[in-house]
Structure formats: C-alpha cells, structure tokens
Amino acid sequence: MRKTPMLQRKLQHLAFTVAVSAIATAGLTLAGTKPVLAEFEIQEAGIEKGEVELEYRGAYHWGLPQVEEDEEVPLRQSHDFEMQMGITDWWMISTTLGTTVPAGFNWQVDSVELETQFQLIKRHGNGIALSFATGYGWATQADTANEVKFGPIMEFAxxxxxxxxxxFFSRQMGEFAETDGLGFEYGWRGEYDFAKHWGLGVEMFGEIEDLSNPGSFNDQNHSIGPTLFWKPGGGDEDEEAGDVGEGDDDNAKGNAPEPLSTEFSMNIGYQFGLTDVTSDGALKFQAELAF
Incomplete structure (x- = not known):
C-alpha cells in the first residue's frame, strides 16, 4: 500500500496511543467474573503493511447453564472492541477491550489484551498461509488472573x-490463577463465497480451561453453527479470479503497489451449544472496517 510518510506516521501514532490508553484501563477493578478473551473470534493469517483495522464482536446468549453459588456467573452478553495495525508485511500489533454483561449483572469492562502476530507463510490467492500470534490479557476485575495465550493461525484457500x-494455548498468570496447567482454545471456520460479496460458512469454537485436568467433553465449552458473510467493500478483481483469498503480490516484478482503499465487512451467525456448561444458543455479530 502506498502512503505518504506523514500519513503512515499519523496512523502509527494513533495505533500506539490507543494501545497505551487501553493498558491504562487495566487499572480498573470492577466486581464480576473472570475475563473472557475474544469470544467467538476467528483470527486471519494475512498481514498488510500500514493497514489499520477496527473491529467489533458481539454475542448474546440464551439458555444459560445452571451454576452453583460459588461458581462463575455465565455470560448473557459479550462485546469486544479491537484495533490492529500492520507494522510491516509480516508483523502486526493489536489491542482489544473486552466487555461483558454477566447474568444478573450490569455491563462491565472485563479485560484488556495486547497481541502481536507474525506471518510465517504469506498466501497470494490459493494455497496456505501461516501466522503465529501471542498475546497478554490484563484482568480488570478484582481477584482475577491475567492470561497469556499463544498459537498458530492457519488458512487454506x-x-x-x-x-x-x-x-491457542493459554495460561493464567499472577496470584489469582486458578489453574496450574495450560489451557486450550480453538476456533475454525469454513467459508464459501456463493455470490458477489456474499459468503456462507460454518464456525466451531471450544475451550478446555486446564489440560492437566480436562474433565469430560460435557464439562468443556463447545459450540458450532452457521454464519452469513457480507463484504460490500470487496473489489471486482478478486471476484473475477474466483478467490476469497488475497490478491496478487504487489511487489512482483513490473507491478507497482496499489493504494489500499477503505473496506467494510460484516458477518452474523448462530452458535448451538454442544455441552451442559455451554449456553443453549448464542447470536454472534462481527463488523470490520479496514483502511
């Protein structure tokens, strides 16, 4: 993407300013449950130098599981606000503010997460892409553990x-950690573009809080469901190529880089709970603005 040096400096300053501001909110201590990091999120492997992306993810749960008095309160709603920026063609940083509405509670700030992502294999059209991400989440709740996570992001087009x-593997950190071993979180998405700017897919999510004591499948959080995608900001070039992946290499010999325009996309889906500790259903929504 071709930008003036002044514009690049402004975007970088904006990214770091938001990140620092987000870290500052980690000092908040509100009553509630443990932090929920990036609920119903599928991270993409691609990174574009200089691209800034603003993202919102929300979910509303029905049929909440029954819990004992001393157990964690299940979520009624979750709302994540994320900003990310490609520093180079292979390195990206992001910051996420996680907020929730637990059952019987009011809206509250739950966590602040900083993450960095490195692209190991870049995809141009069909093929495989591979990135590795690592992040740290600060809990904004009293007596609640922080959390670190790391793992690969893979794509096949x-x-x-x-x-x-x-x-992703995760580990609770600090004096309020409740688990001794690593945790495990996964998410996968299969998407097919059936029409111009429209796609249909299936997504599945799951979590094992402690791999050293995983319990039965029914004691773990797992859900699956359909998702509808709308990408009005997509270009005609990708449609003509019949490809939901990235375009041609801008740095190929004889091809000058083209400016990256503002793009908007969104998706909406429904997740069906597969275990007793998962809500019976959850309506999820995601919107992204990239420029």
Missing amino acids: AGKFLLTTNT
Missing part, C-alpha cells in the same frame, strides 16, 4: 472456499 483455523 481453494477458489471460492477458505478454511481458517485458530489453535
């Missing part, structure tokens, strides 16, 4: 089909 997988 073939024509109008795109498969994306996220597999």
Whole structure:
C-alpha cells in the first residue's frame, strides 16, 4: 500500500496511543467474573503493511447453564472492541477491550489484551498461509488472573472456499490463577463465497480451561453453527479470479503497489451449544472496517 510518510506516521501514532490508553484501563477493578478473551473470534493469517483495522464482536446468549453459588456467573452478553495495525508485511500489533454483561449483572469492562502476530507463510490467492500470534490479557476485575495465550493461525484457500483455523494455548498468570496447567482454545471456520460479496460458512469454537485436568467433553465449552458473510467493500478483481483469498503480490516484478482503499465487512451467525456448561444458543455479530 502506498502512503505518504506523514500519513503512515499519523496512523502509527494513533495505533500506539490507543494501545497505551487501553493498558491504562487495566487499572480498573470492577466486581464480576473472570475475563473472557475474544469470544467467538476467528483470527486471519494475512498481514498488510500500514493497514489499520477496527473491529467489533458481539454475542448474546440464551439458555444459560445452571451454576452453583460459588461458581462463575455465565455470560448473557459479550462485546469486544479491537484495533490492529500492520507494522510491516509480516508483523502486526493489536489491542482489544473486552466487555461483558454477566447474568444478573450490569455491563462491565472485563479485560484488556495486547497481541502481536507474525506471518510465517504469506498466501497470494490459493494455497496456505501461516501466522503465529501471542498475546497478554490484563484482568480488570478484582481477584482475577491475567492470561497469556499463544498459537498458530492457519488458512487454506481453494477458489471460492477458505478454511481458517485458530489453535491457542493459554495460561493464567499472577496470584489469582486458578489453574496450574495450560489451557486450550480453538476456533475454525469454513467459508464459501456463493455470490458477489456474499459468503456462507460454518464456525466451531471450544475451550478446555486446564489440560492437566480436562474433565469430560460435557464439562468443556463447545459450540458450532452457521454464519452469513457480507463484504460490500470487496473489489471486482478478486471476484473475477474466483478467490476469497488475497490478491496478487504487489511487489512482483513490473507491478507497482496499489493504494489500499477503505473496506467494510460484516458477518452474523448462530452458535448451538454442544455441552451442559455451554449456553443453549448464542447470536454472534462481527463488523470490520479496514483502511
């Protein structure tokens, strides 16, 4: 993407300012439950130098699981606000403000997360992309553990089909940690673009809080469901190529980089709970603005 040096400096300053401001909110201590990091999120492997992306993710849960008096309160709603920026063609940083509405409680700030992502294999059209992400989440709740996570992000594209997988290990940190071993979180998405700017897919999410004591499948959080995608900001070039992936390499010999325009996309889906500790259903929504 071709930008003036002044514009690049302004975007970088904006990214770091938001990140620092987000860290400052970690000093808040509100009563509530443990932090929920990026609920129903599928991270993408691609990174574009200089691209700034603003993202909102929200979810509303029905049929909440029954819990004992001393157990964690289940979520009624979650709302994540994220900003990310590609520093180079292979390195990206992001910051996320996680907020929730637990059952019987009011809206509250739950966590602040900083994450960095490194792209190891870049995809141009069909094929495989691979990135590695690591992040740290600060709990904004009293007596609640912080959390670190790390793991690979993989994509496989073939024509109008795109498969994306996220597999992350996590560990609770600090004096309020409740688990001794690593946790595991996963999410995968299979998407097919059936029409111009429209796609249909299936997403699945799950979590094992402590791999050293995983319990039965029914004691873990797992859900699956359909998702509808709308990408009005997509260009005609990708449609003509029949590809949901990235375009041609801008740095290829004889091709000058083209400016990256503002793009908007959104998706809406429904997740069906598969276990007793998962809500019976959750309506999820995601919107992204990239420029």
